[in-house]
Amino acid sequence: MNPVSLPFVGATNARSKKATPIIAVSKASLSKAIGSFPAPQKKWIKANGYTADSGKILVVPDEKGAISAVLFGTDDAATPLNTGALAAKLPDGCYRLQMQGDLHGAALGIALGAYRFTRYKEHKRSKVEFVLPEGVDKQRLFREAEAAYLARDLINTPAGDMGPDELQSAMRGLATRFKATMRVIKGDDLLKRNFPMIHAVGRASASAPRLLDMKWGRAKDPKVTLVGKGVCFDTGGLNIKPGGSMALMKKDMGGAANVLGLAMMIMAAKLPVRLRVLIPAVENSISGNAFRPGDVLPSRKGITVEIGNTDAEGRLVLGDALTLGDEEKPQLMIDMATLTGAARVALGPDMPPFYTDDEQLAGTLAAASTALHDPLWRMPLWKPYNTMLSSKVADTNHITSGGFAGSVTAALFLQKFVEPATRWVHLDIFGWVPAAKPWCPVGGEAQGIRALYQLVTERFSTA
Template sequence: MSVALPDCLIAAADPDAAAAVPVLFLGPDSLEETLAGGTGMARAWVAANGFKAGAGALLTIPDETGAPAAVLFGLGKPEVRAETPSLAGKLATGLADGVYRLEGEVDDLEAAILAFALGAYRYDRYARKSARAVRLVVPEMVDAEALSRTVAAVTLVRDLVNTPANDLGPAEIADAAQKLAEAHGAACEVTVGDDLLDTNFPMIHAVGRASSSAPRLIDMTWGDAAAPKVTLVGKGVAFDTGGLNLKPGTSMALMKKDMGGAANVLGLASMIMAAKLPVRLRVLIPAVENSVAGNAFRPGDVLQSRKGLTVEIGNTDAEGRLVLADALALADEEEPDLVLDLATLTGAARVALGTDLPPFYTDDEALAAAVAEAAEATSDPLWRMPLWKPYKKLLDSKIADINHISSGGFAGSMTAALFLARFVEKAKSWAHFDIYAWCPAGKTGRPEGGEAQAIRALFKVLSDRYPPA
């Protein structure tokens, strides 16, 4: 399936590209040299505007008629550039309407164009914003197809996460998965409501049964059945009240994003299928709403799990690991080559590493190294945390096989990962990603709101391991 260029990008062969205004990337050290080759008018204009080529600084140079002849884009000092890999994202909002092309000190042309395209994203489903007509030329040497796949995937993730729960509940998450499956010729089955009990997904059912929108398990498959099996599992909690352990209002306000794991898994799946990676892809999403009603599960309950382990409920606000556990147990049964799960799972991960740097957990040293390398290469930050086995005792229960939360307030992200690890035994490799899926304040290339995390790095890992023919 070919993916079209996003509206903010145009191909070099487009007639409009011929008149594109150059955007010259330059740092403070090269500013004088660059100006020396220009006109006296340009030098005077730069001096009059006090342009010093600081990081993200923009200055439009007019021609004799007042029309833009060029745009200077400051990169700042070398040490600043290393800390702002998506600096070109500022162009999407800083440039006036028009068509532009990148020139000058562009270290990675494809990364700069990607940053621009991601910075151009706007969520306008409910409040229509004035359309902008800033477009960037994609040179022929750039892989426009790969670029478009990435932008489409990130856009899908952001749109899903930004949509409020009144318009994106468990049923709508399933609809989004089925729409994606249809677009790529994948199969998609959805198990709904009490059928979850008949098919042995008791914890997914228990977490979601109090909602007026029935819980469900989404199971999508794509690719050659004989190819290496790659399974993605995403937490699809459409909204999390905390259940009977009710969240305070300030903590509940952003819980529409608690399906960020599901959104990111769908985004990654779209990249895999569009690139036609030679894998048998499976996507599993437990889609639920953690609500309050007379039939809500309670603290102190003991739930059966698909794997057969009994689970004592320490707090109903730790529901994500319960639904993931049933989905991971299903994934594990067919002994896949690789299982990756993504979830907005713990506040402890944010305390440890903040909102921009998701931790990941795996015992596979080769996979960990590949993820770390890909995260660096794609500017999609991830940080490995240990599956510290001695902490397993923090999940001990006096009445069940395991408690789903730790007995103290320490190592919350780690103990959550250790809980999930109990449900993965047969897979050849597994990694868990505790993502935030949200940008609290707008940054270059990352508007405030829902965000794709880990999927660009993971796509690189997968495409390196399973290159398309």
């Protein structure tokens, strides 16, 4: 994975004394800001037709052609993460933000905007630096950026280099770094240990299916369990995907990548929780022993599951993992998965839905999402839709036969593997940015993990 090097220097750094000011201006304050410049710079700004549109940058030279200042358009309604454009577009040099408002969000935008995926293609190393804004918690900023970088790197890596073996290695690297324990249940041992759905989904691959299980923290602390979908590549199985739908299936382990990023933040901050991370790591492949439409699978929960479509495999592996996580009665269980296209149809790529029956949990998570500019939107676990999952030959089908409420019914299926007493939230993420944003290039993305970290912190930091 990419080493994380944030483009910040401290206020006492020698370079910071000569830092070029970045002046945040709105449309309303632009005239006043222009008035503070000498006449030549005023003419330059007007000649360039600068109107302080949100996120827009104008480099203002002095009489000798050197950079004297940078104007950066802001809008009260826009996300502070728009500062990511500064990391990508400014000439080499050291800069200092002059702005009001959410300085942490602005610094985070710069950190996230500096990300580049460099495993296969060399990128010019940027020499753009920023003075860390006064009052910004450097450690928190680093945790958030490093977690996002980790999730992005894992998702961006093609399946040929990020299969179950490599995902296991990535998790073991975290376990080693933070002195966590880790065990792996692999191949036919999954059947012996009663994880039949994980085994069924992954058995057709040359890379054996496995369940990754990491534990960290003191046993006496509140139990927080994270479950991430780790389908390292999804062909669709015997219900094979068309080529266009298969193109981005390297990202089908995006839930696992995001869970590992969230776990990194929790462990790095040394939150007082007993953390458990469960990742069913598989490839949904095709061979003579692939599971079939119409098969009835047993599950760890004891529920029998009729297979309606082998391209809905993620909920199957999650079902066994959620059952295991639920058995030790955690105070909070979170799962993340790139689960349904229906979620994208409903809310688009930027805003993952989340599901929970816990009203307090929902309120806290929604508030954190808004405050941290980490978009999430609550969707309902609408119980009457359980009838759409009915089966004539098994306890349940895992997918509906119609096209309605696909994300809701997927969440309802997962809920069957979680006891009602458990505080549980499910996130149906996309894990991908299809069009570049100031704080993220096209590619893998961390979604919801900053809001979830805030939720865990608020709920357990004073426990």
